[in-house]
Amino acid sequence: MGKTLVVGAGGVSHAAVHKMAMNSDIFTEITLASRTKAKCDAIAKSVKERTGVDIKTAELDAYNVADTVKLIKDTEAELLVNLALPYQDLVLMDACLEAGCHYLDTANYEPEDEAKFEYHWQWAYQDKFKQAGLTAILGSGFDPGVTSVFAKWLKKHKLDSIRQIDVLDANGGQNDQEFATNFNPEINLREVLADARHWEGGEWKVTPAMTHKVEFDFPGIGPKNMYLMYHEELESLSTHFPEIERARFWMTFGDAYITHAKVLQNVGMTRIDPVVHNGVEIIPIQFLKTLLPDPGDLGAETKGKACIGDIATGQAKDGSGEKTYYIYNICDHEECYREVGSQAVSYTTGVPAMIGAAQVLKGNWREPGVWNMEQLDPDDFMDMLNKHGLPWQVHELDGPVEF
Incomplete structure (x- = not known):
């Protein structure tokens, strides 16, 4: 149905490309490109062994627009x-505009020299993509991505409006590492150590990172401490669903993770500005990334489950008053590894990337312009989640959350 170029060869790409190859009726030809071609070749080898599908590989500096256009x-x-x-979102969007190609990503742009991820840089491309007759889909991972589709599905099928929404992300996985992040260490630590922000009463409320903790009993996992933090879907949900009075994002962390992260921050290892070491300019967090385990390599030793979803409260479509629904997925690390050789965090981002791409290639999401997931029809995406490894369930709760 469509030729697809995938840029990036990390853990998420590993999962996504395997799932694309398993749907060769949609993804008729796949090319995987990265600065390090050897990483692409390793994924291609695994795809061939697991699925029998051949994918092409290429070396690419994603910052070079001309090279991307040529590819x-x-x-x-x-x-x-x-x-x-x-960091590369905008230059890849530029390349798509020049080459006449649709675009999809899993995380919004942030400048490399400032830990500030917001959508306004990408939303500014709306007219360019409309005029070019091209579609750009932003944030087709799990959170953001599936969590936004969950909210849209609730608005389409259960609730006329959403008054408040909480996105809850729990990783109950365990491995043998003293300290390891769930995904790219540089991006993970920049995100986790930023000030927490949530939307309430028409404005952003700001609190210091890792200071607001609540225990929650997660389905399939059990009680976990979750921390209030900022995540980009809060911005898009509060923009596109203006009736939302409060939107929050929560993620679970163990005590050891919090201790390590704070110590690394206190000694300057999470700095994103250049420092001079032995006459050489380095960025501490990028050096730290080279020391920490690559999350993509931890699939074989990671056990346990992840649970991600939304709790939303609003007026019911059937006129029965206000109702609260919890919609979520439970994903098993070991099952993910058996299927595609990835742990659940890579899987839960890679599979929605594949499904979002399928929506574009199938023609379901082809309106020219730049779109967040909650702006799009959710139904086929939700059906594909159930069919391709991320089954979801929805339950009505007794009332709004009290935390």
Whole structure:
């Protein structure tokens, strides 16, 4: 159905490309490109062994727009799936505009020299993509991504409006590492150590990172401490669902993770500005990334489950008053590894990237412009979640959350 260029060869890409290959009726030709071609070749080898599908590989500096344009044209790609670093979102969008290619990513842009991820840089491309007759889909991971589709599905099928929403992300996985992040260490630590922000009463409320903790009993996992933090879907949900009075994001962390993260921050290892070491300029957090385990390599030793979902309260469509629903997925690390060789965190981002890309290639999401997931029809996406490894369930709760 469509030729696809995937940029980036990390853990998420590993999962996404395997799932694309398993749906070769949709993804008729796949090219995987990265600065390090050897990483692409390793994924291609695994895909061939597991699925029998051949994928092409290429070396690409994603910051070089001209090179990306050439690769898009050489591969005749209909869609570029950006699974590289969020620093590269804008240059890849520029390349798609120049080459006449649709675009999809899993995380919004942030400048490399400032830990500030917001959508306004990408939303500014709305008119450019409309005029070019091209579609750009933002944030087709799990959170953001599936969590936004969950909210849209609730608004379409259960609730006329959403008064408040909480996105809850719990990783109950365990491995043998003293300290390891769930995904790219540089991006993870920048995100976790930023001030917490949530939307309430028409404005952003700001609190210091890792200071607001609540225990929650997660389905399939059990009680876990979750911390209030900022995540980009809060911005898009509060923008596109203006009736929302409060939107919050929560993520679970163990005590050891919190201790390590705070110590690393206190000694300056999470700094994102250059420092001079032995006459050489380095960025501490990028050096730290080279020391920490690559999350993509931890699949074989990670056990346990992840549970991610939304708790939303609003007026019921059937006129019965206000109702609260909890909609979520439970994902098993070991099952993910058996299927595609990835742990659940990579899987829960990679599979929605594949499904979002399928929506573009199938023609379901083809309106020209730049779109967040909650702006799009959710039904086929939700059906594909159930069919391709991320089954979801929804339950009515007794009332709004009290935390």
